[in-house]
Amino acid sequence: MSQLRIEKKTPLFDRIFKPEHIVLENGHTVDRPRSRMPLIIICLLLVVYVSLQATGFNMKTIVERGYQLSVILSKIFHPNFSYFPSVVNPLIETIKMSVVGTVVGCLIGLPLSILASSNINSNKPSLLFIRFLLSIMRSVPTLIYASILTLVFGLGTFAGTIAIVIFTVGIVAKMLYESIETIDMKPYEAMTSFGANTLQAFWTACMPQILPTYIDDCLYCFELNVRASSILGYVGAGGLGVLIRERTGLRAYNDLGMVLLTLFIVVFTIDLINDYVRSKIS
Amino acid sequence: MTVLEQLQAEPKNLWKRVLIFIVLLFIVAWGSSTIEYNGLTAKGTGIAYGIIYGIFHPNKALLFDMSDAGVPYLVLQTIAIAVLGTIFGAILAIPVSFLASTNIVPKPVAYFFRALILMIRTIPSMIWALVWIRVTGPGAFCGVVTQSICSIGMISKMYITAIEDLDTGILESLDAAGCNTFEKIRVGILPQLSAGFISTAIYRFDINLKDATTLGIVGAGGIGSPLVQSITYGRWSNVGAFLLALIILVLIIEYASTRIRSRLARGQ
Helix, strand or coil: CHHHHHHHHCCHHHHHCCCEEEECCCCCEEEECCCCHHHHHHHHHHHHHHHHHHHCCCHHHHHHHCHHHHHHHHHHCCCCHHHHHHHHHHHHHHHHHHHHHHHHHHHHHHHHHHHCCCCCCCCHHHHHHHHHHHHHHHHCCHHHHHHHHHHHHCCCHHHHHHHHHHHHHHHHHHHHHHHHCCCCCHHHHHHHHHCCCHHHHHHHHHHHHHHHHHHHHHHHHHHHHHHHHHHHHHHCCCCHHHHHHHHHHCCCHHHHHHHHHHHHHHHHHHHHHHHHHHHHHC | CCHHHHHHHCCCCHHHHHHHHHHHHHHHHHHHCCCCCCCCCCCHHHHHHHHHHHHHCCCHHHHCCCCCCCHHHHHHHHHHHHHHHHHHHHHHHHHHHHHCCCCCCCHHHHHHHHHHHHHHHHCCHHHHHHHHHHHHCCCHHHHHHHHHHHHHHHHHHHHHHHHHCCCCHHHHHHHHCCCCHHHHHHHHHHHHHHHHHHHHHHHHHHHHHHHHHHHHHHCCCCCHHHHHHHHHHCCHHHHHHHHHHHHHHHHHHHHHHHHHHHHHHHCC
16 A cells, blocks of 8 residues: 555656666665756757747847847937926826825735635635635736726826736735735634634734734835836826837937936835835834 | 733833824825826726626637637747746846856946846836837847846846855865866856756746736737737727736746745755
8 A cells, every 4th residue: 555655656757767776885776766857958948949939039130130229228328317307297106106006005905915814714715716816916917907997097197006006906915915824823823712803813913923024015015016107107097107108209218218217216216215114124 | 910911011102003104194195196086987987897898708719719819829929928038038147147246256346237237127128128129120029038138137136146145165065075166066056056046037937927918018029919909999808818818827827836936945
């Protein structure tokens, strides 16, 4: 019986390519499984070959027309500083969109993550349903949400903010339920044995444990959202993206350079502030 | 100490909580000042209904159409873009990240390459696509080149952490055992890095797959451009078919990548 079980556990690979039999000097025998590297490399090469065919990859084009790249890039790296005043307003719009989107998304994400963690919610169907919902929220890119929502709510920042909220809820709730599932459940059990209901017990016993992670996740989302919301305007959802679309359409790449430079400085500053807050928390 | 005393000994930070609440409220109020709700557009409800209808009634002909415009081919193309973009990005990131690690090269060189990585990361992938389209013309090829460049940013950042955590003590013991430089790299450095590098690449593949859809909007191939076109023209059953394919694809890849990465982390 035990022999059978071990037989079953050998991976398919080792049954096809029998392990190498080595007899040691002292008479013991050792089985060395065959290396999987050749198989992995062959599969990888096959995938790459199919992908090259499917995408029409052509190295010659890059070499021959590569100079075109420098035409635009050199303009982007010589930003038109006089364009700065027109960047300010959309920039503030972008930041506001991501701030509101992040705060609202994180607040909605918290209860959903509690419902999606298997150690708090013992009701299997609702657990799986919430997780499925969260996966769907994450799997559609923000820009697609934004392009649908601009049709529903009209062009402007509202559609963009809703798109950010949906994306934030999906990602925050996932990160959070993964950390909720690793916390120490003893305080929670002690609370419930005293007669506290699930919510009370969670709030007192689990919240202090996950709060640092929660804030960390929210800050991470904020960083992501500032980057994401800067291009949402490309489909008309407000913010810097509107300028990006307009300026690339007009081929005014110096102005585009200014937009990107401002974005770069803002993202960099936000990263610095977030790192500072993180070091304070931990 | 009785339970009551313990309860009273708990730090009183009510004012702190109220302050945090007020600050949050203030931020949201400040932020919402530009976000105005103009109500639904004239066709808004119809569109919302159309989307929901489309998802439950996807265009089946499109879903199983084997030609260039069908869903299977577009999904394959999206995967191909992400695969190539990730592989090229992961390979290009190796020299960059070694040159940006403070324990390999002098600090000024490392900081120069870090600035380069930061620059690549900050420019949105869409802009890269717009820049590359001039070189390659619209199509999946543009998506591949764009993702190869964009991936360098994030992948290098993770590679650098792995490289800076290298245990160099092992190299000394290999020296003592009489290994040459090639052997030292083969058995001393590669095993330490390979798991982390592969795990990073697979994680990036996840991201690239979603990004490939977004890039389609500016004309860089994949499932994105037909999806956005169907949205603007209001062909909801087509939108449903594309969205359904996209969601299933992302879910499968996410599941597989999580499985592989957790196996790599456990060292199998």
